[in-house]
Amino acid sequence: MQARSAPSSLPSSRYSRSSLYSIYTVLLKEYGMQGWWPLLAHQGMNPTKTGSITGYHPGDYSFPKNEQQRFEICIGAILTQNTSWVQVEKALKALNQLNALTIEGMAKLSLQRLKIAIKPAGYFNQKAKKIREFVVFFTYLDGRTPSREELLSVWGVGPETADSILLYAYHVPSFVVDAYTRRILSHLRLIEETASYNDIKAMMEQALPQEVVVYQEYHALLVEHAKQQYSKKPYSQDILLSRIHR
Template identity: 40%
Template structure:
């Protein structure tokens, strides 16, 4: 086994031992996962929960309901999520895309092969690589590793990647060294997010208490 492959597995094992399993993604349906993946852009999850609860209370967590609700009403409901006008447009863009290309049928969209699905999702306004991969992994249950700012920070701080590498390079870093395993990618990303939130903040990392203290130093 190559040295870096070993390190990627050891990193996972350390985190899983400390925090796992985390049972992601916290949602009741695949459509809710997709809505959450858009709403969580640039905001904390607790704010997303408020927006999701407001949508759920009005029975709006379905493609049809989301298609029919006026944009301004939608924006008002998701206000707690921040950037609510932009995010309302993004949710609408997604359902328009779903109706235009897939007759509003989520199974039809999520059933397509991974590479094509990723390209399709990236063609939707407001869906970037992190959101697309979250949808592919947590809603479609296909193995596309999700990268976020925490992932990049942890790898950089542990000398596994240089600073300023692209999203795709970080994704390849994992996918070239791990089996294509949905459950493994699901858990690994959840663990890295938990690590970032609990210990590896941008300005004040709590290294002494962290399960990765001394790892790959």
């Protein structure tokens, strides 16, 4: 680790830290448990989630239940880069039809068929390459949990994808920062717009209990809240603003 200067762009007062936790409790009361990461098919799936047909499992944190589901989460994390989950779901279903949501099946799939299958998720040339790179890495892991640095060394895996894989596929408490997180926290003036990914991640992890369930739900709740209130500009008066004092 190299020495780093303190991020001047972040408020570090007690007020902002407690605000970050109260945001979580407010969102949880408002929207309920989110049941991420969505999986194609499993027992007890919940079909009533915004923007998706099936796959969520609120209150059940026992996923993934096997290596295949773990693999599916990883592939979904790559496919959802800058793409809505509805589109990713189409791609995942197409892959599943080809028996390519297993490591063995994916390894057999031709590049051309892979590209066609994931086309709905966009960037199919890049994402096909990313998936193939990840398959090599996943095989190399041989069931071991990767470190964040290992994940980041894989071509096509950036900070958010790495943290999503750690948090949802491996239950490692690593907070996921996405565009919605930055948008909401910035609008609430809890961060500067220019705050870096790692700055925001560090702030969240310092403010919250370092628990997988909290990180999973918080991230998913921010996404749900953003879909409700931050999809189109100008952003309206956030319901959180009147409720995060203390």
